[in-house]
Amino acid sequence: MAAVETSRPKALLIYNPKARGIAYQVLLCALIVFLAWSAIHNAAENLARAKIATGFGFWDNTAGFDISQTLIEYSTTSSYGRAFWVGLLNTLLIAGLGVVFATILGFIIGIARLSKNWLVARMAGFYVETIRNIPLLLQLLFWYNAVLKALPSVRESFTIPGGTLLNNRGLFLPQPVFGPAARFALIALVFGILAAIVYQVWARRRQMATGQQAPILWVSLGLVVALPLAVLALSGFPVTFIYPESGRFNIRGGIEVLPEFMALLFGLVIYTAAFIAEVVRAGILAVVRGQTEAAYSLGLRPGPALRLVVIPQAMRVIVPPLTSQYLNLTKNSTLAVAIGYPDLVQIFAGTVLNQTGQAVEVIVITMAVYLTISLVTSGLMNLYNRRMALVER
Amino acid sequence: MKSVVIRLALAAVVGIVASAASAQTLNTIKTRGSINCGSNGTLAGFGLPDSQGRWTGLDVDFCKALAAAIFNDPSKAKFVPLTAKDRFTALQSGEVDLLARNTTWTSSRDTSLGMNFTAINYFDGQGFMVRKALKVNSALELGDAAVCVQQGTTTELNLADYFRANKMKLKTVTFATSTEAVKAYDAGRCDAYTTDASGLAGERLRLANVNDHVILPEVISKEPLGPAVRHGDDQWFDIVKWTHYAMVNAEEFGITQANVDDQKKSDNPDIKRLLGTEGKHGEALGLPDDWAYRIIKHVGNYGESFERNVGQGSPLKIARGLNGLWNKGGLQFAPPVR
Numbered sequence: 082m083a084a085v086e087t088s089r090p091k092a093l094l095i096y097n098p099k100a101r102g103i104a105y106q107v108l109l110c111a112l113i114v115f116l117a118w119s120a121i122h123n124a125a126e127n128l129a130r131a132k133i134a135t136g137f138g139f140w141d142n143t144a145g146f147d148i149s150q151t152l153i154e155y156s157t158t159s160s161y162g163r164a165f166w167v168g169l170l171n172t173l174l175i176a177g178l179g180v181v182f183a184t185i186l187g188f189i190i191g192i193a194r195l196s197k198n199w200l201v202a203r204m205a206g207f208y209v210e211t212i213r214n215i216p217l218l219l220q221l222l223f224w225y226n227a228v229l230k231a232l233p234s235v236r237e238s239f240t241i242p243g244g245t246l247l248n249n250r251g252l253f254l255p256q257p258v259f260g261p262a263a264r265f266a267l268i269a270l271v272f273g274i275l276a277a278i279v280y281q282v283w284a285r286r287r288q289m290a291t292g293q294q295a296p297i298l299w300v301s302l303g304l305v306v307a308l309p310l311a312v313l314a315l316s317g318f319p320v321t322f323i324y325p326e327s328g329r330f331n332i333r334g335g336i337e338v339l340p341e342f343m344a345l346l347f348g349l350v351i352y353t354a355a356f357i358a359e360v361v362r363a364g365i366l367a368v369v370r371g372q373t374e375a376a377y378s379l380g381l382r383p384g385p386a387l388r389l390v391v392i393p394q395a396m397r398v399i400v401p402p403l404t405s406q407y408l409n410l411t412k413n414s415t416l417a418v419a420i421g422y423p424d425l426v427q428i429f430a431g432t433v434l435n436q437t438g439q440a441v442e443v444i445v446i447t448m449a450v451y452l453t454i455s456l457v458t459s460g461l462m463n464l465y466n467r468r469m470a471l472v473e474r
Numbered sequence: 475m476k477s478v479v480i481r482l483a484l485a486a487v488v489g490i491v492a493s494a495a496s497a498q499t500l501n502t503i504k505t506r507g508s509i510n511c512g513s514n515g516t517l518a519g520f521g522l523p524d525s526q527g528r529w530t531g532l533d534v535d536f537c538k539a540l541a542a543a544i545f546n547d548p549s550k551a552k553f554v555p556l557t558a559k560d561r562f563t564a565l566q567s568g569e570v571d572l573l574a575r576n577t578t579w580t581s582s583r584d585t586s587l588g589m590n591f592t593a594i595n596y597f598d599g600q601g602f603m604v605r606k607a608l609k610v611n612s613a614l615e616l617g618d619a620a621v622c623v624q625q626g627t628t629t630e631l632n633l634a635d636y637f638r639a640n641k642m643k644l645k646t647v648t649f650a651t652s653t654e655a656v657k658a659y660d661a662g663r664c665d666a667y668t669t670d671a672s673g674l675a676g677e678r679l680r681l682a683n684v685n686d687h688v689i690l691p692e693v694i695s696k697e698p699l700g701p702a703v704r705h706g707d708d709q710w711f712d713i714v715k716w717t718h719y720a721m722v723n724a725e726e727f728g729i730t731q732a733n734v735d736d737q738k739k740s741d742n743p744d745i746k747r748l749l750g751t752e753g754k755h756g757e758a759l760g761l762p763d764d765w766a767y768r769i770i771k772h773v774g775n776y777g778e779s780f781e782r783n784v785g786q787g788s789p790l791k792i793a794r795g796l797n798g799l800w801n802k803g804g805l806q807f808a809p810p811v812r
């Protein structure tokens with residue numbers, strides 16, 4: 082040991098690249114920590130000097146304002162904290178539904194743009210080029226005002242067969258109320274879902290082993306939809322509906338879908354779908370042409386060839402940019418504030434910030450929420466992508 | 475949202491909030507050469523630029539009066555339009571020197587929001603506007619109605635209180651700007667629109683068919699509107715407060731924009747002190763002694779500004795009412811200059 086040390090000329094620590102690297106890292110970290118600390122310290126000191134309230138004590142204070150769409154119990158006597166959760170759930174609702182519908186529409190348009198049918202391809206291209214190039218805020222304002230202008234007043238509501246009403250106050254659906262006997266149907270539904278999963282696993286294994294295909298779609302639909310419905314009918318249909326009806330000013334009863342919600346969902350889906358369509362198109366074009374030809378020569382028709390051969394391979398190219406579209410949609414949902422949809426930014430970073438005056442706390446919480454939503458979304462998509470990549474053979 | 479973040483970043487890192495600006499607002503303004511005035515950018519009668527970018531309104535006049543007192547030039551007032559929601563952050567962060575934007579004086583705003591209200595330049599209360607076709611005669615009939623309202627206001631809180639107190643069901647639709655709220659009401663999204671009565675008089679003018687709408691008789695709150703400044707600078711607080719009082723005193727003594735030069739020769743000791751021909755009352759404020767003369771010369775007295783912007787000389791046609799002088803049945807009462 083000692084012999085080795087003396088045999089090499091002893092270098093100063095500053096000439097050791099490893100030690101130097103570590104020193105730089107430590108210095109950089111210290112600098113960042115110092116900057117962050119001094120910014121926080123400075124802000125706190127200034128807030129105290131200006132006698133602006135600080136801290137999170139406001140969380141439990143009475144909010145005192147009303148919110149038009151609440152997925153959980155909320156009244157004007159609830160707390161600011163409760164208002165935060167109401168806003169967060171409204172944001173998650175719009176983002177969740179937006180992602181689902183934008184994906185469906187985006188895939189349809191992306192595939193249509195590659196269609197051999199000249200008209201279909203051109204129309205899809207026109208859609209993408211127009212929608213992508215108009216600012217989203219303008220589109221939202223357009224949809225909102227279009228929705229309000231196009232729909233009739235409460236007194237002249239459109240009646241959609243089945244008891245649904247549509248007017249410029251929103252869409253009002255009959256609200257089902259389940260009697261006690263409906264629990265059998267619920268049990269049937271849970272059973273149906275489990276059975277459908279088992280069936281799909283079985284069908285896939287059998288296809289791997291024997292090449293035989295099974296009617297997965299129809300059997301699953303039967304298990305998940307038809308079975309519970311049949312049980313519901315057998316137990317004497319223990320469901321009643323509360324139908325929406327017009328009161329003096331507004332519709333009472335039923336499930337209410339606000340026009341602000343419809344316009345925002347519509348705007349976000351249409352806009353994001355245009356980007357997703359391009360992502361899908363790029364993904365499909367990235368799969369070499371030989372794959373399609375090989376699929377055809379194996380006797381697959383164009384539909385199954387696309388579904389079974391091209392799309393699964395295209396997914397590996399599609400998923401990463403698709404993730405950023407999902408993140409964009411979520412962040413774009415904050416434009417809700419322009420058309421009166423009560424999302425997290427409108428309620429929390431808007432009204433709560435204004436009423437409490439505690440901008441620093443409120444903005445920090447809001448940014449943390451969006452960061453968390455984004456990290457969770459991309460985490461899930463990465464997980465999915467890894468599974469897709471493993472399928473590679 | 476973005477602007478709030480930027481303001482916060484500024485406030486935190488540069489520390490404008492208090493360290494640089496406190497106790498020296500007047501010096502900062504003099505060095506800068508202009509006053510940054512937080513204004514309403516869309517409300518007729520209070521703060522609104524015309525197509526040439528010329529601002530008018532009662533609150534706009536107030537800022538011009540300040541600029542006249544400091545610079546002897548009303549055009550040195552620069553207007554920063556602020557929405558109801560963003561206005562307090564803008565004042566806290568130092569983006570504006572004062573907030574003269576039909577802002578209601580409440581205890582929490584006066585304390586925990588880090589600002590001080592100086593005086594009340596308009597006594598107001600909240601009202602409702604509905605379509606005539608609904609045949610509603612009282613706000614108490616509005617149970618179950620959809621009401622359009624602007625966020626970040628006392629309005630949305632009073633609305634919720636009023637409906638709760640009267641056990642009526644409420645459907646609020648909340649918008650970030652009054653432009654959107656009024657447009658949605660006009661499109662039939664709501665049965666009623668609510669804001670300060672003065673705001674109703676101004677916003678009405680934007681409706682497609684003014685005559686299809688009525689303002690209900692109930693006034694459901696007290697809305698004392700007035701200019702506010704940041705905590706921590708007593709001199710600036712005094713200057714803003716006494717600018718309003720100078721305009722009210724001028725009206726009480728019959729000093730107008732037209733006769734102010736003649737009034738300078740007056741023997742009345744009250745008038746002499748106000749116009750700076752006797753005593754050193756401007757100096758104590760950090761202003762020249764003819765500060766009030768400059769205000770009246772360039773902007774006029776309170777009554778003139780009122781009539782021009784919201785009264786009979788304007789499309790709003792609001793009566794003096796509570797905003798009349800104390801000796802004429804109103805509430806405007808200014809402490810004496812002495």
Ligand SMILES: N[C@@H](CCC(=O)N[C@@H](CS)C(=O)NCC(=O)O)C(=O)O
Nearest residue numbers: 516557558577578627628652669673
């Ligand atoms: N006085 C109330 C309300 C003030 C307010 O913002 N009023 C609305 C309606 S009149 C307004 O001026 N909106 C104009 C805008 O935000 O552009 C307060 O201070 O909270």
